[in-house]
Amino acid sequence: MTDFTWKIGGEAGFGIMTTGLAFSKIATRLGYQIFDYIEYPSLIRGGHNAYEVHVSDKNVSHLSPVTDVLVCLNKETYTKHQSSLTNKSYVIYDEQEFTVDGDYIKINIPFKKILTDLKGQMIMKNTIALGASLSILGAEIDELIKILEEQFSRKGEAIVNFNKNFASSGYDHIKNNYSNKILKFLTKRESTKSLVMTGNEAFSLGSVIADSRFYCAYPMTPSSTVLTTMASWAEKVGMVVRHAEDEIAAINTSIGASFAGVRASVGTSGGGFALMVESLSFAGITEIPIVVFIAQRPGPATGMPTWTEQGDLLFAVHAGHGEFQKIVLSASDIEEMIEITGEAYNLAEIYQMPVIVMSDMYLSEGHKSISKKFTDDFAKNYKVNNGKLVDKISNRKSQIFNRYLLTEDGVSPRLIPGIQGYFYQANSYEHLEDGHTTEEASPRLDQVDKRARKWATYLKTDFKQPKVYGDLDKAETVFISWGSNKGAIIEAQRQLNNKTKTAFINFTHLYPLNKDIILSFFKGKKRYILVENNSWGQFGKLLLQETGIEIKEKILRYDGRTITPEYIIKNFKF
């Protein structure tokens, strides 16, 4: 059985992220499942970066408190992460640079000497470290060589070979000096093909599968890799990606594109979303579909840009002036992010309203391995549902198109601009059925009520009830949560298994909530515990507001770090 955590640390700006991702990909290609996370400060050089990868032969979706192999590219890595080591942990470091005093399995790699001998640059320490890591974990070097070839082949064979030397020197150093310490954690095993993906990449991929053709954003951590990922794909997949002057422009550009008939989205974090809010209301009254991706980070204001929190849920739910309809969804892991994203574009178009997809830094930037078949099947089975979009009209007798026609389900036909014989306006003022401005009482009531019916239709037709993990009937303790806490909660349930029977209700459709459906999940006298990565218990407040259910017991975390299984168990009062 394989279940271990490998962690590498070093100075920011020296390739830790690339190295960590290479390790995750190699472990996945060797047939294992991974879940990784990066810790980094909000600066480019000089701070400390650490990348940890939890590897298992089973599905894995949480971090482990114990580091089994710690690769220290500098002394700080050792001092900062020493607390996660046990006497069975391996510490890979260079004796020439600093000493390791604790009771661990010490592996000396002469990084400095190898670099001098082979005339390498500082950054190649990473390649030596990867070679040594694979060696000590019992893996072949082949996959690392392949990765180096993929990475450097554009620069010519000489560069590829130059880099290979560093990989081999690290690899061979272990074989020659520590052959008795070699583990069998990463021997190649048979498994189905897997992908290594972050939440941001999952949103990007989900968007392409959902036929979203337009993305507009202004960079903001931790959402920026959605912009860079989509930009790198744009020509290949035929979409248009605009890096706008600010978030106000970003959402308005996407609203314009959506009006013109293409699926469009924006992505940002809390501060950027604050700037978009004015236009969320605009999309609400004009009934122009828009998908808004929010990767949360700890606020308020600039807060802690590279850390994680679920502090923007109530802001997202209540965002916008005036009363208008929106849907707020969240994903709890990578697979779910692909699914929820696909769903978000359909709901935005079916109900012609803003749909917000909530993520957080932990989900947005951490990688997880998922089966390729899952993605392939999702892509194959995904159906684009344009709702009441009209792209052809045969009867051209009348030029009047009632864009805001009063209907029973609240949804009016939406015409793609440019269709001959017609025209209409999408009006930010209150309007008549034909789109013209009105200040009369009666059409105002009609339109407010029409828009409200869209929510009623959604709650009846497309609202998804929460998923339950564990047996809700038999459970003594029930955890309630949403978003990226899922993996940690499920692991905590497993660890608590012999002490108390637990179940876990996880929400993905967060707002609006269908009261009747949700009440049916809260039957019987049980101990309910709200688990959230914020200090207010924001989903708890929302649940109380929408359903009257109040969860008094809470496990909350708001130090910028994610909820872990250990954190839940430590705060669980037996």
Next chain:
Amino acid sequence: MSTIQDFTGYSPTWCPGCGDHGIGIAIKQALVQMNLTPSDLAVVFGIGCSGNMNDFLNAYAIHSLHGRALPNAIGIKLANHRLPVITVVGDGDCYGEGGNHFIHACRGNHDIKVLVHDNGVYGLTTGQSAPTAKQGYKSKSTPSGIIETSINPLALAISSGATFVAQSFAGDPAHMIQTIKAAMNHKGFALVNVLQPCVTFNKINTYQYYLQRVYKLDEGYKKDDFESAIIKSLEVNEEKFPIGIIYQAQKLSYHDHLPQIKSESLVAKNRFIEFDKIIKDFI
């Protein structure tokens, strides 16, 4: 053949004598002369007296938020670059609330036509001073006179990368029609700053004021010379108002740089389904 009637929506609610009446008629006339129909174009209206044209002009349209018309227009253009896209905005709307969008729309040479009703005041909110008001202008919001230097829309647009920068006058319909048509025919970002008297709130920049200070550019004026265009655009400092095309340059529009929409517009393309081409990056 389209007619003025095709473009005519509700009756205007502008004050009698307002320069917007003339601008509204000139826009319709230009569209008719170009043989367009209301189904052939998209118009984004800002918020203000100018934006209220939304109900008087028939077209595929968005009546946007104050200041946000330009990014909406850019989005429409990128999604369907076959559609001519016009924005009808005011000076407070475009140079104040939407100032950042204006600069960046110029920079990008986005192929949108920006028709600004420049009257120096916020008419719809009853006459506070706007960014183009002359320094010292007294209004309800600046009772001792506006302290800031006024925005120079022409110089700002030229220096920001706009490829068509023109000025016209609401008291000269023929000139407006001609200038709007030239802007429509230009490939790339086009600004038409229309000097427009607000008869209700602006007692300084009246028809009389402009009639004495507006002049047409010479036939020999070189509109493709960047430096002389900048100099020309600074004449407003001496209360001289050249009308005509101050600057025009030939440059690719933003959307011309996008190979993915070279043969077909974004909205007309077939759905991309070769997902393996991107999924392979994750193996």
